[in-house]
Amino acid sequence: MAASAAAAAPWKQLLLNALDSNANFKHSTYFQLATIGSNGRPANRTVVFRGFEDGSNKIHINTDCRTCKIEEIKRFPFAEICWYFTESWEQFRINGTVDIIDGSNPDPMKLVQREKAWFGSSLRSRLQYLGPTPGLPCISEEPSQELSLDPSTGPVGAFCLLVVDPDQVDYLNLKSNERLSFTSKDNGDGGKCWISKKINP
Amino acid sequence: MAASAAAAAPWKQLLLNALDSNANFKHSTYFQLATIGSNGRPANRTVVFRGFEDGSNKIHINTDCRTCKIEEIKRFPFAEICWYFTESWEQFRINGTVDIIDGSNPDPMKLVQREKAWFGSSLRSRLQYLGPTPGLPCISEEPSQELSLDPSTGPVGAFCLLVVDPDQVDYLNLKSNERLSFTSKDNGDGGKCWISKKINP
Numbered sequence: 001m002a003a004s005a006a007a008a009a010p011w012k013q014l015l016l017n018a019l020d021s022n023a024n025f026k027h028s029t030y031f032q033l034a035t036i037g038s039n040g041r042p043a044n045r046t047v048v049f050r051g052f053e054d055g056s057n058k059i060h061i062n063t064d065c066r067t068c069k070i071e072e073i074k075r076f077p078f079a080e081i082c083w084y085f086t087e088s089w090e091q092f093r094i095n096g097t098v099d100i101i102d103g104s105n106p107d108p109m110k111l112v113q114r115e116k117a118w119f120g121s122s123l124r125s126r127l128q129y130l131g132p133t134p135g136l137p138c139i140s141e142e143p144s145q146e147l148s149l150d151p152s153t154g155p156v157g158a159f160c161l162l163v164v165d166p167d168q169v170d171y172l173n174l175k176s177n178e179r180l181s182f183t184s185k186d187n188g189d190g191g192k193c194w195i196s197k198k199i200n201p
Numbered sequence: 202m203a204a205s206a207a208a209a210a211p212w213k214q215l216l217l218n219a220l221d222s223n224a225n226f227k228h229s230t231y232f233q234l235a236t237i238g239s240n241g242r243p244a245n246r247t248v249v250f251r252g253f254e255d256g257s258n259k260i261h262i263n264t265d266c267r268t269c270k271i272e273e274i275k276r277f278p279f280a281e282i283c284w285y286f287t288e289s290w291e292q293f294r295i296n297g298t299v300d301i302i303d304g305s306n307p308d309p310m311k312l313v314q315r316e317k318a319w320f321g322s323s324l325r326s327r328l329q330y331l332g333p334t335p336g337l338p339c340i341s342e343e344p345s346q347e348l349s350l351d352p353s354t355g356p357v358g359a360f361c362l363l364v365v366d367p368d369q370v371d372y373l374n375l376k377s378n379e380r381l382s383f384t385s386k387d388n389g390d391g392g393k394c395w396i397s398k399k400i401n402p
Contacts, residue, residue, distance in 0.1 A: 034283075
């Protein structure tokens with residue numbers, strides 16, 4: 001089965017269905033993002049799904065520019081998402097390239113996306129980007145001082161949008177014991193053509 | 202803080218506590234294992250925790266020798282586990298080396314471990330290793346034939362035990378907003394000496 005580039009990728013509806021059937025659980029929007037660490041070893045952490053890019057199959061993640069994954073992705077811009085849905089027993093493994101959109105991005109359209117992502121996140125989430133550098137030694141025994149942020153303030157320097165552009169997806173349903181492999185090819189006009197096949201679980 | 206090699210690693214009790222406080226949920230024993238794929242890109246999938254090796258900090262995972270991760274680990278024997286506990290909001294990122302114990306392993310002690318892992322898993326789990334090769338195209342539209350296995354039959358060829366030997370652990374508690382980094386050094390007598398420090402979340 002092949003789908004046109006303009007259309008949603010054939011795995012996207014499966015993912016939207018899974019999000020829908022697991023919507024009672026906050027953690028259903030959490031997944032694990034694997035990258036290659038700066039020492040060449042695998043790195044893996046939980047991040048939050050922030051939605052699809054409008055009219056596309058690209059996946060948005062908010063992160064702090066000061067975390068290790070930014071340097072890792074700059075060196076090697078590939079990642080695999082592993083997204084397991086605990087209620088429906090479905091797993092999506094999504095492999096793709098990652099684009100980093102920080103405040104220095106030269107593309108005005110991308111800066112608009114970053115701003116949208118910023119205002120789309122809660123005030124509490126935004127405050128994290130004002131805190132001390134993640135991963136550095138914690139120097140104070142005191143709870144960190146109360147930070148405050150005006151809700152109209154735009155994205156701060158540490159705020160970064162990651163955009164994962166999938167080119168391979170492996171779907172596994174542990175209830176039906178079915179597995180599908182989705183692979184893509186560039187179709188020549190900047191889009192992708194997706195092929196799916198049923199494989200052994 | 203430093204702990205001796207013979208003692209449990211300082212992060213191990215945190216992990217046992219997390220398993221205990223999330224024990225109501227079957228998925229609390231599932232985690233994501235990231236490796237380097239054979240194309241050099243990150244690979245990431247959900248696997249099941251099968252316990253610690255007796256008297257050690259090593260983590261056991263059962264898998265099928267015919268899955269891609271075996272070839273991946275043979276080429277590059279490093280992995281990062283990302284283990285998120287959905288009830289207690291705790292995350293463990295466990296980086297280490299991976300040992301593959303299949304039926305051809307020359308070490309009799311390791312073969313005993315593999316056999317123990319086999320008999321420690323359910324009959325239903327064991328049956329999976331008799332099924333068609335995971336990841337290959339599904340050639341039959343029929344449901345696979347009923348497989349049967351004598352409960353006293355030892356490990357079949359496709360059954361493989363993975364042993365992850367952690368050398369770095371990152372612990373994050375999203376309720377208390379605390380994060381700890383645990384790193385190890387070989388202590389010269391085959392054991393490891395662990396150092397922990399508090400870092401910014």
